[in-house]
Amino acid sequence: MTPMLAALTLTPGQAFVLWSVVKIVVVVAILLTMVAYAVLAERKVSAFIQDRVGPNRVTLPLIGSIPFLGPLLASWGIWQPLADGLKSFLKEDFTPAHVRKVYFWLAPAITMIPAFLTVAVIPFGSQIGGQKMVIADLNVGILYTFGIVSLGVYGIVLAGYAANSKYPFLGGIRSSAQMISYEIAMGMSVIPVFLLVGNLNLSRVIDYQAGFLVPWLLPNWLVFKQPLAFAIFLIAAFAETNRLPFDMPECETELVGGYNTEYSSMKFAMFFMGEYANMITSSAMMVTLFFGGWTLPWFGLDQTAGDNLVIGVMHIGVFLAKVVVVMLLIIWVRWMWPRFRYDQLMDLGWRRFIPLALANILLTAGILWAVRN
Amino acid sequence: MIVKRDKLNFWERLYLPAVIGGFKVTIRHFFGKKVTMQYPEEKWSVPPGYRGAPYLVKDQEDRTKCVSCQLCEFVCPPKAIRITPPGPAGSPEAGNVEKAPKEFEINMLRCIFCGFCQEVCPEEAIFLMKDYSLTGTSRAEMIYNKEKLLALGGVHDDKIQKWKHKAEEAKEQGIAP
Numbered sequence: 438m439t440p441m442l443a444a445l446t447l448t449p450g451q452a453f454v455l456w457s458v459v460k461i462v463v464v465v466a467i468l469l470t471m472v473a474y475a476v477l478a479e480r481k482v483s484a485f486i487q488d489r490v491g492p493n494r495v496t497l498p499l500i501g502s503i504p505f506l507g508p509l510l511a512s513w514g515i516w517q518p519l520a521d522g523l524k525s526f527l528k529e530d531f532t533p534a535h536v537r538k539v540y541f542w543l544a545p546a547i548t549m550i551p552a553f554l555t556v557a558v559i560p561f562g563s564q565i566g567g568q569k570m571v572i573a574d575l576n577v578g579i580l581y582t583f584g585i586v587s588l589g590v591y592g593i594v595l596a597g598y599a600a601n602s603k604y605p606f607l608g609g610i611r612s613s614a615q616m617i618s619y620e621i622a623m624g625m626s627v628i629p630v631f632l633l634v635g636n637l638n639l640s641r642v643i644d645y646q647a648g649f650l651v652p653w654l655l656p657n658w659l660v661f662k663q664p665l666a667f668a669i670f671l672i673a674a675f676a677e678t679n680r681l682p683f684d685m686p687e688c689e690t691e692l693v694g695g696y697n698t699e700y701s702s703m704k705f706a707m708f709f710m711g712e713y714a715n716m717i718t719s720s721a722m723m724v725t726l727f728f729g730g731w732t733l734p735w736f737g738l739d740q741t742a743g744d745n746l747v748i749g750v751m752h753i754g755v756f757l758a759k760v761v762v763v764m765l766l767i768i769w770v771r772w773m774w775p776r777f778r779y780d781q782l783m784d785l786g787w788r789r790f791i792p793l794a795l796a797n798i799l800l801t802a803g804i805l806w807a808v809r810n
Numbered sequence: 811m812i813v814k815r816d817k818l819n820f821w822e823r824l825y826l827p828a829v830i831g832g833f834k835v836t837i838r839h840f841f842g843k844k845v846t847m848q849y850p851e852e853k854w855s856v857p858p859g860y861r862g863a864p865y866l867v868k869d870q871e872d873r874t875k876c877v878s879c880q881l882c883e884f885v886c887p888p889k890a891i892r893i894t895p896p897g898p899a900g901s902p903e904a905g906n907v908e909k910a911p912k913e914f915e916i917n918m919l920r921c922i923f924c925g926f927c928q929e930v931c932p933e934e935a936i937f938l939m940k941d942y943s944l945t946g947t948s949r950a951e952m953i954y955n956k957e958k959l960l961a962l963g964g965v966h967d968d969k970i971q972k973w974k975h976k977a978e979e980a981k982e983q984g985i986a987p
Contacts, residue, residue, distance in 0.1 A: 486836045490846045773832040 473518035540599035548592030552714035608695030623673035625794035865963030875935035882927035
């Protein structure tokens, strides 16, 4: 515990509540900032891939007039998320006359909440001031995650139903079919990981990935031990977050805008934020499960920080850097591949990934059994 | 015609060649030259013959070329032009030789840039210029009056100078222009 807090002499219960509140506030703030800048990254990456330059206009009154820095930041589009956020708040929030009002108002919240709840179990750092850098160190971490992620589909289905018009409805149906199918493949793909680790707690998964697989070359990350599991998890994550090449529920060319066609202003922005928050949490999940979370095997960064504040902050930095890399991958893929046809998507999910994931479970279990005997 | 589709082999069906191909293309474009034009700062160079906004011109002697014949007003398909002729009085300095308009208005919100006014003008007094981005904050602002049109139109180098010769002719014959 830091000296300042130690002086307050809190009871363990009070300290727990205080730290939890602090962690929740900080994590949600960081997550929302990342959501805003993920949108910017998406726009910039898409622009660059399409030979454009992307948003480069927004400036702030005082910072914009700094000689070199101001125009540079503007050309990077650093202030664009502010303008985007302001715009979505100020736009007219139009509720069409034909919608089912209660569900129409409920759906954006139901989409966004699960995306934020999943962050609770992800260890985003080792320790700062003796506190574990995870909001809830659940023993059933991964089960909790899958439980919450499954709730995400309700928001989209409800939005499709509430809009009471054909395209959103089709989008809702598609998304429910798609998300349920890929949840199975996703759930099965991580079973070998937990067979290896022997624990469902995500902090233990990270502990397992400390050290090297090949000294000084290959970290002991599960992506190298379970590449197939990672591939299936990654692709299923694309489907779960409704990203291209699996963005059936939105699918502008066929469904106008999909489930969010009838939404405007802040309600639409909430769907948007939910989508990006989902992307970030699934990236964080991938980093935790397959890329060693906050650890780096070099320079002893794979041990918990203890009282060392610098190491603790570095762990959080490592974690965020890994998440950003995975996010960039997800964004890049969107501008690289065309959308799958619906039947191809279903075929891939049910007839390729589920058998593959099952085979992977059997293989891993077999090898573990052989090694143990 | 029947397009024969080749059977994909296992490697191709793995989708990986497509992935690698897509990655190569996107990487190339990501670091490639950008084609965006920073619009208000740098502008597109307008090709000759472009039909932009119609403006009035003066000749090299600073004389308004328009003679209020109202042909453009008549031919204008969206009725964007409104001309107020000087009436029987005429202008004091030019007499009855030139009948420059008292007021000439083009509603740029109505104008469709068809170029009929330029085509019909017997005096070569109105031309479609190269301006393509006309903006204003009110409807009233978008109705360009004579003064504004002349200022934007500039000078048209008139080779014939018909009215100059007419005036000289009139002087030679001892008739006041």
